[in-house]
Structures are given as C-alpha cells and as structure tokens.
Amino acid sequence: MRKADLLMEKGEYFFTNGFSIFVNKVKERFELPEHVHDFYEICYVVEGSGFHYVEEETIRVSRGDLFFLPIGVSHIFRPASADPNKALVISNCIFDERLFQFLTSILPDQFGMYRFREQLLQRDNWLHMRERSGEFGLVFASLFEEFQQKRTGYETMLCGLLLQLFIQMERALESAEAPVYNRMETILRVVRERLGDKMTLADVSDAVNLGVRQLQRMIAEQLGCSFSELLLSERINLSCRLLEDAANSRRSIADIAAAVGMQDVKRFYRVFKEKTGMTPGAYRVGRGSENFVGFP
Incomplete structure (x- = not known):
C-alpha cells in the first residue's frame, strides 16, 4: 500500500486546551491499520511480545524496546498472539513539532542532546533502542501517571519528564548500544x-x-x-x-x-x-x- 493511502492520525484528535502532549497505554490489536502521524511519537513496550512494522522493516519487540517516530513515518504494532492473556501492551507519548523543537533546543550542545539532534536532522529518521535497566519504563510510568491525574502543574511536569526521556535516549545513543537492524x-x-x-x-x-x-x-x-x-x-x-x-x-x-x-x-x-x-x-x-x- 502506498504511504499516501495510509490512515493519517492527526494531533488535533488528541491534544486539548492548547496543550500538545498526549500519553496513553494500549493493548495492540490486529484490526488497527498501518498509519502515519502529523506529530512525533515515542512508543515503549510495557509487556508482551510481537512485531513492529516501521516503514519497510520488521522488528521483533518485547518489554523494554523504545521507538522514536518522527512525522510521516508509517508503522503498526502486531501482537504475537490474539490470546488476551498474551497481550502486547504499548505506552505512547505523542507531541507536536513545535514542542519538540523547543525542548531539544533549551540546552546548549555542551549540556547534552547533541547526538539526538544529529540523528533527527532528517524528518523520517526514526530510532529504535532498548533500555538497559528499566530507565525508559520509569519515565513512561511517571508520564502516564501525571497525564492521568492532571494535578496542579502537570503540564510543566510532563514537559520536564519528556525532556528527561530525551536525555535518556541521548545516553543510549552515546553508549552505542541501540540495536541496528x-x-x-x-x-x-x-x-x-x-x-x-x-x-x-x-x-x-x-x-x-x-x-x-x-x-x-x-x-x-x-x-x-x-x-x-x-x-x-x-x-x-x-x-x-x-x-x-x-x-x-x-x-x-x-x-x-x-x-x-x-x-x-x-x-x-x-x-x-x-x-x-x-x-x-x-x-x-x-x-x-x-x-x-x-x-x-
């Protein structure tokens, strides 16, 4: 199927009150279609196993895998089994381009984010990495809790947690341990x-x-x-x-x-x-x- 024919997910479906971060947790299903976004997305595998089809690549996934998907990258997760007791659970954080550019330009290069920005100079340059000791999972758990509870200042807290996640990804790139397929x-x-x-x-x-x-x-x-x-x-x-x-x-x-x-x-x-x-x-x-x- 041509990319032009794929379902386009739009941030306006998810962003509310002018705040452009949305966090959820879903059990993947086979009936969801391959699609593209007009926003940035970070996906984290919480539990289960299956496959992630990104552009023309097929990647076996399990707990601890993390993906950064820029605007316009086609993808879909498929669980390894339709058995509800073997669900593939994914946590997602989506955000718009304006917020991404702001958060990745806050700090001077010498303070971090250099490799991350270099990796993303091309709009379709998606990333896949795997956590070493649960570091991505901890940040995603905090992102999900803040988004669900919406306590005072949660918007600022979400921005801070997203920046923390970017830095964790920067460290993964620095260690050169991100899987290459x-x-x-x-x-x-x-x-x-x-x-x-x-x-x-x-x-x-x-x-x-x-x-x-x-x-x-x-x-x-x-x-x-x-x-x-x-x-x-x-x-x-x-x-x-x-x-x-x-x-x-x-x-x-x-x-x-x-x-x-x-x-x-x-x-x-x-x-x-x-x-x-x-x-x-x-x-x-x-x-x-x-x-x-x-x-x-």
Whole structure:
C-alpha cells in the first residue's frame, strides 16, 4: 500500500486546551491499520511480545524496546498472539513539532542532546533502542501517571519528564548500544518479494549468500523468532494490508491467500484467525469504514 493511502492520525484528535502532549497505554490489536502521524511519537513496550512494522522493516519487540517516530513515518504494532492473556501492551507519548523543537533546543550542545539532534536532522529518521535497566519504563510510568491525574502543574511536569526521556535516549545513543537492524534489510526484502511463492530457508539463504545456519542464527538473534515464524508473520501482515486496501475490495479471500503464498484457503482462514482473532472476512468488514480512527 502506498504511504499516501495510509490512515493519517492527526494531533488535533488528541491534544486539548492548547496543550500538545498526549500519553496513553494500549493493548495492540490486529484490526488497527498501518498509519502515519502529523506529530512525533515515542512508543515503549510495557509487556508482551510481537512485531513492529516501521516503514519497510520488521522488528521483533518485547518489554523494554523504545521507538522514536518522527512525522510521516508509517508503522503498526502486531501482537504475537490474539490470546488476551498474551497481550502486547504499548505506552505512547505523542507531541507536536513545535514542542519538540523547543525542548531539544533549551540546552546548549555542551549540556547534552547533541547526538539526538544529529540523528533527527532528517524528518523520517526514526530510532529504535532498548533500555538497559528499566530507565525508559520509569519515565513512561511517571508520564502516564501525571497525564492521568492532571494535578496542579502537570503540564510543566510532563514537559520536564519528556525532556528527561530525551536525555535518556541521548545516553543510549552515546553508549552505542541501540540495536541496528541494517543487516536484516536484504533478508527481509528477499522474503517480502517472494511471499507469493513457495519459499524455504535454503531459498533465502542462497539469495542472500549466507549459510543456512548463519541465516537461522541471524534471524533468531535480531528478530527473536524462527524463519517459519518470520515468514508466517510477514504473510499475515501482507494479507492484512491487502484486506485494508480499498483497491482490493472485490478481490476474493482465496486470491489474497494465494497472493501471500498460502494456497490452502482453509489453512489461511485458520492461521489468520489464530493470529488476529478474527476471520479475513470479518477483518475486511471491520476495516471498511472510512471514518475509522485508531491510535496508535
């Protein structure tokens, strides 16, 4: 799906009384669509596991992962399971560009924020990092509490906590421990280009010029899953996109199953429902409303 066709989340849906910070905590669901924002967003994985699709990358996530998403970056979280007892819980802090520019320019370069600003010179340069000892989780817990309770001075407190979170991210960049997934780009591209075909680990291994065991190890280390789990996740995510796309509204479920490499329609129905909690037909109907607004 083209980025221009994705749902656009607007800050005006969430910001009130002229204050441009919004904080929430949500259980991710399969029916939420891939989308872009006209605001900045920081997402923190509170509990559970799943996948985060950011632009053209797929990242396995679990508690402690944090993402900084600038304006216009497309993304969606998908839980690893539709089981409510295995929920993927995400805490989000969103804020507008004006506030971001203000908070990141308060201090001179020698006081901090240098690397963070350098990383974000390009509008679409999103960041992924992982906490070392719960430091991101502590700040997010305070952000959520302040936003919910709205005690005297909470607006100023939220700005201070957001600046604290920026500094924690600066420290993570300084330590050079933020995960880098560039090595996976070629592997993921090959997998996505061949989703409609029968595909084995050996096929991908040959295409990327890596040994089978080395490829298995790389996927396990960087995505935290097996090749078969990755392949199934990519196929279900692509089928979700095809079902969401109005251009495919007259396309049969069987055609969409075949397009993602699952010729057995019964198996496609079963796997889709296991992963999303609903049938492909119900998913298509649920996504049919042009007025649907989901966050994040």
